[in-house]
Amino acid sequence: MTRERKLQFPEGFLWGTASSAHQCEGDNCNNQWYRWEQQGRTLTGERSGAAANWWQQAERDFELAEQMENNALRLSLEWSRIEPEAGRWDESALERYRVLLRDLRQRHMTPLVTLHHFTDPLWFAERGGFAREENISYFIRFVRFVVAHLRDLCSFWLTINEPNVYAFLGYLTGEFPPGERDVLRALRVLRNLMAAHVQAFYAIRELQPEGQIGYCLNYRPLDPATPWSPLDQAVASLQDRFYNRVALQLAEGQRFPWPLSLALPAVPRAAGARDYHGINYYTRDLVCFDLGRPAELFGRRFPRPGALMQDPGRAGYFGEIYPEGLYRVLHQVYRSTRGNKPLYVTEHGLNDSEDRLRPRAILEHLAMLHRAIREGLPVRGYFHWTLVDNFEWNEGWGAHFGLVELNPQTQERRPRPSASMFGEICRANAITESIVERYAPEAVTTIFGSATALGGRTQVLT
Ligand code: IFM
Secondary structure, eight states, X not given: OOOOOEEEOOTTOEEEEEOOHHHHSOOOOSBHHHHHHHTTOSTTOOOOTTTTOHHHHHHHHHHHHHHTXXXXXXXXXXXXXXXXXXTBOOHHHHHHHHHHHHHHHHTTOEEXXXXXXXXXBHHHHHTTGGGSGGGHHHHHHHHXXXXXXXXTTOOEEEEEEOHHHHHHHHHTSOSSTTOOOOHHHHHHHHHHHHHHHHXXXXXXXXXXXXXXEEEEEEEOOEEESSTTOXXXXXXXXXHHIIIIIHHHHHHTTOOOOTTHHHHSOOOTTOTTOOSEEEEEEOOOEEEEEOTTOXXXXXXXXXXXXXXXXXXXXXXXXXXXXXXXXXXXXXXXXXXXXXXXXXXXXXEEOOOOTTOSSHHHHHHHHHHHHHHHHHTTOOEEEEEESOSBOOOOGGGGGGOOOOSEEEETTTTEEEEOHHHHHHHHHHHHTEEEHHHHHHHOGGGHHXXXXXXXXXXXXXXXXX
């Protein structure tokens, strides 16, 4: 009898989903995203409203995650609930988070708590938010407060989610609040967010020396549309530098590239200020030279023609499904940080309302992650974005990233086939051939085609 082929993950590997407060909780009406929605500035004019109703009932979705045998779950704290006015703390909001964290622990899920996921209290936004360096101290005061009050229930922290997305969409393309278009300001915000991460790191370290503290960036490979065209190469590399590399370099204690370094200081004490690197990966773009796009550094981005695509969404596209991109990004982060810390995939997912491509996409991305581990990279966990469909920022309710489908009007849930598949993977701590055959038979060759060539039918990692 032949043994079943499988990709076995290391013992203790973390399996979970990722989410954020504003997208799931509902009735968050004291932050800058609420105001943006009220002003009708989302692409669909939709509002988060009751969202996935987590403020009242997150536990029923935690139960779904438990049924999937997830051993971790990433969620965020809504700063504007806990500190509704500068310096005024809402103990009942804090208590609700304590209940949620306790619930997760009882279900044997390690909470990974994000301290900032795109939303700012209105009072903070009105003071200029992260565009003003002196405002960082407000965030650090919040971090100290919550960590001091939650450290008995959580020791795995993610300071700031995707500083590059917050800075560039909010201050360069204007798609996120405050809707500005000013490149220097965007870079200043990025720099201040990285500085906020570093200060938060030392604050948490002091309060909880054993805590695991990191941040995550959104990584999007940007490849020249015509690989041998020097112009395409130049613009792709320039965009890549600003989108993917500058924040990571700042986090590693390096300076902005000249001449930006004349206007924007490096981040003090940055080198070493993290226990892990969080990687959010969704897609990649091709880039071609285009004189008509000075604001985008003369590069036009588009998906590879003929690629498998996520559902398009309002803004144009959510992009190509490109599993190798995850492998490339893991290597890129490992290389540029000299392999100094463990890596977590803190987000990966796709917009796919019919679950047409999700099972295959999850399997093929995980196979790439497994390949990276096999090659020696210290990848310790994978958080799928997301558990239940939720409010996708500017895209409103038109994007469907959930393993579980949600009808936001009725709050009815319907697990997609991907949910049971993800459960089987978590339970087995492996991708088995039988899972692939049942959920995405077309992926058997891409996933196991190389297994024999690598010298065995079972890829066991220790
Ligand atoms: O929904 C977002 C999340 O808030 C941040 N990362 C990307 C996700 C999907 O677009």
